[in-house]
Structures are given as C-alpha cells and as structure tokens.
Amino acid sequence: MDSSGFALRRDEVSEALTRGEQKIAALPGLQSRAVKGGTTLISGGKGHDYVYRLQSGWAGRVRNLPDGRSQYILIFLPGDLFAVKSMFVSSHPDSVQVMTDSVLEQIHHEELRQAFEADSDIASRCIWQVIEEERRLHNWIVSLGRGTSEERLAFFLNEIRGRLVLSGSIEPDAWTFELPMTQMQMGNYLGISTVHVNRTLKWLHETGVATKRGRRIFIRDMKALAALAYPLVDNHERAAADLSVQA
Amino acid sequence: MDSSGFALRRDEVSEALTRGEQKIAALPGLQSRAVKGGTTLISGGKGHDYVYRLQSGWAGRVRNLPDGRSQYILIFLPGDLFAVKSMFVSSHPDSVQVMTDSVLEQIHHEELRQAFEADSDIASRCIWQVIEEERRLHNWIVSLGRGTSEERLAFFLNEIRGRLVLSGSIEPDAWTFELPMTQMQMGNYLGISTVHVNRTLKWLHETGVATKRGRRIFIRDMKALAALAYPLVDNHERAAADLSVQA
DNA sequence: CGCGAGTTTGAGGTCGCTCAACAATGGTGG
DNA sequence: CCACCATTGTTGAGCGACCTCAAACTCGCG
Numbered sequence: 001m002d003s004s005g006f007a008l009r010r011d012e013v014s015e016a017l018t019r020g021e022q023k024i025a026a027l028p029g030l031q032s033r034a035v036k037g038g039t040t041l042i043s044g045g046k047g048h049d050y051v052y053r054l055q056s057g058w059a060g061r062v063r064n065l066p067d068g069r070s071q072y073i074l075i076f077l078p079g080d081l082f083a084v085k086s087m088f089v090s091s092h093p094d095s096v097q098v099m100t101d102s103v104l105e106q107i108h109h110e111e112l113r114q115a116f117e118a119d120s121d122i123a124s125r126c127i128w129q130v131i132e133e134e135r136r137l138h139n140w141i142v143s144l145g146r147g148t149s150e151e152r153l154a155f156f157l158n159e160i161r162g163r164l165v166l167s168g169s170i171e172p173d174a175w176t177f178e179l180p181m182t183q184m185q186m187g188n189y190l191g192i193s194t195v196h197v198n199r200t201l202k203w204l205h206e207t208g209v210a211t212k213r214g215r216r217i218f219i220r221d222m223k224a225l226a227a228l229a230y231p232l233v234d235n236h237e238r239a240a241a242d243l244s245v246q247a
Numbered sequence: 248m249d250s251s252g253f254a255l256r257r258d259e260v261s262e263a264l265t266r267g268e269q270k271i272a273a274l275p276g277l278q279s280r281a282v283k284g285g286t287t288l289i290s291g292g293k294g295h296d297y298v299y300r301l302q303s304g305w306a307g308r309v310r311n312l313p314d315g316r317s318q319y320i321l322i323f324l325p326g327d328l329f330a331v332k333s334m335f336v337s338s339h340p341d342s343v344q345v346m347t348d349s350v351l352e353q354i355h356h357e358e359l360r361q362a363f364e365a366d367s368d369i370a371s372r373c374i375w376q377v378i379e380e381e382r383r384l385h386n387w388i389v390s391l392g393r394g395t396s397e398e399r400l401a402f403f404l405n406e407i408r409g410r411l412v413l414s415g416s417i418e419p420d421a422w423t424f425e426l427p428m429t430q431m432q433m434g435n436y437l438g439i440s441t442v443h444v445n446r447t448l449k450w451l452h453e454t455g456v457a458t459k460r461g462r463r464i465f466i467r468d469m470k471a472l473a474a475l476a477y478p479l480v481d482n483h484e485r486a487a488a489d490l491s492v493q494a
Numbered sequence: 495c496g497c498g499a500g501t502t503t504g505a506g507g508t509c510g511c512t513c514a515a516c517a518a519t520g521g522t523g524g
Numbered sequence: 525c526c527a528c529c530a531t532t533g534t535t536g537a538g539c540g541a542c543c544t545c546a547a548a549c550t551c552g553c554g
Contacts, residue, residue, distance in 0.1 A: 120370065
C-alpha cells in the first residue's frame with residue numbers, strides 16, 4: 001500500500017532526474033556538514049547563499065510571526081534538496097530548523113546556478129524538487145483549509161511514512177518509525193494548539209489507530225489510518241483501490 | 248506602498264527571466280485561446296498536456312474532495328504561467344477553473360520541455376514561476392494555519408491588489424478593482440464557510456476598511472488593511488516601514 | 495536526585511460552523 | 525422590455541471544534 005500519492009513522472013523525465021542527481025553530487029564545491037539537532041540553519045529575513053541537500057535527519061521550514069505565533073511550512077526528510085530558490089533570490093522570510101542531529105550537503109548558489117544554466121539535467125533536478133514540494137504544499141493547503149484535526153494528523157503520519165519509505169529510511173511495510181517532533185512542533189505544523197495535538201493523539205490511541213510513545217510512532221491499524229486521511233489524499237482513485245483491496 | 252512582499256531577485260537572474268519570457272512568447276507552437284468564464288480548463292485526476300499563460304482574466308487551481316468539500320489552492324492573474332508541471336508529470340489532482348472570460352496562451356508540454364532543455368533562459372523563467380508560486384503557497388499556509396478570518400481576508404485583498412499592480416492591470420495607487428469571485432469561492436479560498444465570508448466582509452465594511460459591491464472591491468483605508476494583514480506578511484521589516492511612514 | 499522540557503488533563507470560552515429562511519441580483523426567454 | 529428563475533448574498537439561532545489558561549505529572553539528563 002502506497003497512499004502517499006507521488007505524481008506520475010513522464011518517462012522521458014525520469015532519466016534526466018537521475019542524471020541530474022548524480023551530476024549535482026559530483027559538483028566540486030559541494031561540502032558535507034554535520035549539524036546538531038535544534039540548530040537554526042537559516043534565519044528568516046536574513047540573506048542566504050547556499051542550497052542544501054539533507055542526507056540524514058529531519059529539518060523543517062518554519063515561519064515565525066511577529067506576535068509569537070509560528071507555523072511550520074514544510075518538513076524535509078533525507079534526500080530532499082532545500083533552499084533551491086537561493087539561486088534566484090537573495091533572502092527569504094522563513095527559517096529552516098534542523099530537528100535532529102543531521103548530515104547535509106551544501107553548495108554555493110552561484111556554482112549551482114552556473115551548473116543549472118550549463119546542464120539541463122541539473123535544471124530538471126532542481127525544478128523537479130520545487131514541483132514536488134509544490135505538490136506537497138497543495139496537499140497541505142487543502143488539509144489546513146478543509147481538514148479536521150484528526151484528518152490532518154492522519155494525513156501527516158501517512159505522508160511522512162510514505163516519504164521515509166521512498167528515501168529508504170524505513171522498509172515499505174514498516175508500521176513504526178521515529179517521529180522526532182514535540183507536540184508543540186506538531187501543532188505548529190498541523191495548525192492546531194499543542195493541547196489539541198495531545199488530545200488528537202490520545203483519540204488516535206484510544207481508537208486503536210496509532211500510538212506515539214517517546215520519539216516513536218506505532219501504527220496499529222494502517223487501513224484505518226489511510227481511511228482517516230482519505231478525503232485529503234491527492235489521488236482518490238488509487239487510495240480507494242488500496243483501501244478496498246485490503247478490506 | 249507595496250506590502251505585497253515580492254522577493255528580491257538576484258541581479259544576474261532578472262535579465263535571464265526577461266529573455267526567457269520573450270523566448271517563450273516566440274515559440275512556434277504557442278496558441279492563443281479565448282475561454283468563457285466558468286469553464287473547467289483542467290479536470291482533477293485527468294491527464295493534461297499543456298502549459299498555459301494567462302493573458303487576461305482570472306483563474307484558480309481548486310481541489311474537490313470526494314465528500315463535497317472544496318478548496319482553492321492558488322489564484323492565477325494575468326501574466327502567470329500555470330500547469331508548468333505538465334512538463335514533468337502526466338496528470339495532476341487539481342482542477343483549474345477559469346473564473347471570468349479570459350484569454351490564454353497554451354503550448355504543448357513536449358515543445359516547452361525541449362525549449363527548457365535547450366535554453367537556460369527558458370528554464371529559468373519556468374522555475375521562477377514555480378518558485379514565485381511556492382512563495383505564495385508558503386504565505387498561504389501560514390495564513391490558513393495561524394491567521395484569523397479577518398487577517399486572511401485582509402492579506403488576500405492586499406496580495407491580489409499588489410499582483411494586479413505588478414501585472415499592469417491596475418494603477419499602483421488604485422484603491423478599487425474588480426474582484427470577480429463569489430463569496431462561496433472566496434470561502435473556498437480562505438478556508439472558511441460562505442456565511443462567514445459574508446460576516447467578515449460585513450465587518451470590514453463596518454470598520455471602514457473596505458467594501459465589496461457587486462464584482463468590485465473598494466478599499467477605503469489602505470493603511471488599516473495593511474495593518475490587519477501585517478502579521479501574515481512575509482516581509483515584516485518592509486511592511487512595518489510602510490505602515491509607519493504613512494502613520 | 496532535582497531540574498527543565500515536554501506531556502497530560504480539566505474547565506470554561508470563543509470563533510467559526512450548520513441549518514434555515516429570506517432578499518437581492520442578474521441572466522434568459524417570451 | 526418585462527417576468528421569471530437560478531444564483532448569490534444576508535441574517536438569525538444554536539452548536540461544536542478547537543482555543544486559552546492553569547495546574548499537575550512524567551521523563552530524560554546532568
């Protein structure tokens with residue numbers, strides 16, 4: 001079962017993306033770097049000159065409002081490129097927080113942009129990252145705009161699981177994985193209060209769908225979780241097929 | 248005053264974007280096309296093979312959930328490229344609704360992708376569109392996740408006005424413009440019910456900030472509107488400057 | 495063993511929702 | 525050009541999801 005909803009790439013594109021991935025990895029200016037959990041890698045409103053690729057660990061793009069509210073915008077998992085737009089703009093309004101001890105590669109925007117101009121495989125890999133990110137942002141706008149807190153949480157868990165599988169961090173049939181976010185961080189992602197995260201988690205636990213203990217989530221009923229997330233999923237046909245096949 | 252928060256482009260990028268814009272306009276396969284308001288240009292879940300540029304009119308990307316809920320994800324205004332991802336994926340989950348009689352240019356994904364690979368100016372123009380869209384999506388996630396209905400509406404009006412100015416549709420100091428959306432559509436964008444749109448508009452009217460009459464919005468107190476939207480804006484320093492300069 | 499960050503729970507409030515009725519508007523055909 | 529009808533807008537009443545405030549509890553860690 002894969003309800004994570006990854007888009008169907010055109011055939012002619014897939015090869016270019018693979019080549020682009022490798023070519024970026026081979027750029028001379030690429031540097032690997034270990035970062036402590038809790039670090040603010042990029043501060044909102046400041047200039048930023050690098051593009052990154054997360055090798056291991058979790059990170060997130062977060063916006064802090066002047067009155068103390070804050071909202072996570074995207075979660076980055078291993079394999080994700082981020083701050084691609086550094087190539088085009090000199091500052092951006094969001095912070096990037098590293099949630100766990102992580103390893104990431106960085107490259108100066110100027111070098112990557114020259115490679116972008118010189119090699120269309122690299123251009124494809126870069127725009128693909130932004131397009132894939134946009135797909136997730138679309139889904140999340142639908143969730144925030146129209147989903148209940150239960151639906152959002154279920155969708156979130158579902159999506160994270162699917163992405164961890166794709167990145168090779170966990171096995172395709174894994175029913176438990178590390179979720180290194182506090183309830184406050186989850187609330188700031190889900191658009192609900194910390195207290196309500198706690199109550200929604202409690203409800204998921206009591207209904208036997210999933211349980212969070214410590215930094216780990218245990219999915220006890222995958223089908224029920226998928227059914228909860230179903231309305232928010234971006235491929236209803238496939239999701240419905242997945243649900244009924246297992247019923 | 249421009250609180251619309253457009254990102255600071257790097258100098259070396261701007262020229263490439265201008266060239267890319269012109270080169271796309273000169274592609275042989277580009278076709279112009281008039282579309283009636285209310286048309287569903289792209290249906291969610293179906294294949295789609297074209298990339299579009301809106302010349303005049305309003306359109307929007309909308310997701311319809313299986314249980315009847317629906318949520319607008321992005322509003323397209325003149326000058327916007329959309330469905331850029333057609334180049335990379337063969338179907339997508341959202342519909343594109345044309346809200347008013349519009350004129351748009353379309354080009355087959357294959358031709359544009361070949362141009363994308365052959366000419367980095369075109370690649371830059373395409374990725375720029377996606378990056379700029381992503382910026383708006385980020386802002387909107389913050390609004391949906393943390394904004395009140397008043398803040399969202401104010402932010403929405405502010406942003407639309409800024410974009411209409413940039414696209415040359417209205418003058419920079421215009422305090423009124425066409426807003427051809429029903430309250431239901433606005434609710435589906437703002438993530439609130441139709442009834443609550445009505446009440447929020449009423450509140451904006453009663454507090455002397457702005458009034459919607461028919462298909463037209465009249466902004467009566469630009470500074471108050473900007474102040475309302477302030478927490479959600481993506482460049483607090485500049486927005487604060489704008490507010491105090493005018494105070 | 496004690497501290498601090500994070501979690502859990504209760505009580506009460508409020509923002510925005512649904513349902514329902516009615517009014518205005520505008521597009522269409524006679 | 526008017527009558528009609530469908531769509532859109534407006535308003536009230538009651539309700540529910542989620543919020544805030546505040547206090548206790550747990551747990552990992554020095």
